[in-house]
Amino acid sequence: MEHRKLAFIGAGNMSRSLISGLIQSGYPADAIMAVNPSRPKLDALAADFGIHTSQNNAEAANWAQALVLAVKPQMMATMLEALVRSTGGLDGKLLISIAAGISVTRLEQMAGQSRIVRTMPNTPSLLGLGMTGLYAREHVEQADRDYCEQMMQAVGKTLWVAQEDGINQVIAAAGSAPAYFFLFMEAMATEAVKQGFTEQEARLLVQQTALGAANMVAANPDTSLGDLRAQVTSKGGTTAEAIRSFQQQGLEQLVADAMAAAVARARELETQL
Numbered sequence: 001m002e003h004r005k006l007a008f009i010g011a012g013n014m015s016r017s018l019i020s021g022l023i024q025s026g027y028p029a030d031a032i033m034a035v036n037p038s039r040p041k042l043d044a045l046a047a048d049f050g051i052h053t054s055q056n057n058a059e060a061a062n063w064a065q066a067l068v069l070a071v072k073p074q075m076m077a078t079m080l081e082a083l084v085r086s087t088g089g090l091d092g093k094l095l096i097s098i099a100a101g102i103s104v105t106r107l108e109q110m111a112g113q114s115r116i117v118r119t120m121p122n123t124p125s126l127l128g129l130g131m132t133g134l135y136a137r138e139h140v141e142q143a144d145r146d147y148c149e150q151m152m153q154a155v156g157k158t159l160w161v162a163q164e165d166g167i168n169q170v171i172a173a174a175g176s177a178p179a180y181f182f183l184f185m186e187a188m189a190t191e192a193v194k195q196g197f198t199e200q201e202a203r204l205l206v207q208q209t210a211l212g213a214a215n216m217v218a219a220n221p222d223t224s225l226g227d228l229r230a231q232v233t234s235k236g237g238t239t240a241e242a243i244r245s246f247q248q249q250g251l252e253q254l255v256a257d258a259m260a261a262a263v264a265r266a267r268e269l270e271t272q273l
């Protein structure tokens, strides 16, 4: 892939995940800079990955060809307003937003330009196992689209969405979703401890089973999720009892409601920020 000079504005959890995945994929450390108001996260990134760091957003923006906008959504307007003022404008820079709940229209207003790709990655990017949604308006050039796609493919898999609201649906199904699986695993591990395992044993049981199940899904693209479940579920057996308990208590509806709540919150943020 092209190795443009790439600056991450905001060196938090998601930037660390993306930087780690990019370095593992062979992106040169010398072509990456991270910026943050305070030093500790920058020092850790420099020590772990050998990238450039700065506490000055304008310095990073002047150095880079592409900027990953990676501050909290509530900070984006303040950050971009100051950045435009201190650099004299962001013309010529490709802006890659990873923020939830900020529309391209708002980003264009904040940044004073429209060379923008909106993305929604997730934290497994840290291991090269990310899932990222991408959206850009028609005028964004193919070379910029390709760069963003290749960057996100270096840390996992990608999916372009045709309508911007698709990014909010990617948030519900992928961006926020590692947390759903962690919650489910937490609940299972807690119960396994109650049933007599040590915490370490419970974690091993849950972690290895989740890993195995996810790998089985990936290794069998032509087998439906329902069929994979059926292969575990002996008639009159133990799994059938567990699944009956989940379904009687409305697991499918709980999941649907949770994903709808994530989409609703993303849309609400788009009206507020």
Ligand SMILES: NC(=O)c1ccc[n+]([C@@H]2O[C@H](COP(=O)([O-])OP(=O)(O)OC[C@H]3O[C@@H](n4cnc5c(N)ncnc54)[C@H](OP(=O)(O)O)[C@@H]3O)[C@@H](O)[C@H]2O)c1
Residues within 6 Å of the ligand: 009, 010, 011, 012, 013, 014, 015, 035, 036, 037, 038, 041, 057, 069, 070, 071, 072, 073, 075, 078, 079, 098, 099, 100, 120, 121, 122, 123, 175, 176
């Ligand atoms: N975490 C996820 O799973 C995930 C997934 C997809 C998308 N996202 C999006 O990614 C973005 C970042 O999320 P995160 O979880 O990485 O948050 P985070 O860990 O809080 O990182 C945000 C970073 O921005 C820094 N910052 C604050 N003000 C700044 C400024 N004016 N200039 C430069 N840096 C500034 C913060 O520094 P201090 O802490 O020192 O104040 C912090 O290190 C959000 O917009 C979120 O919607 C997150």
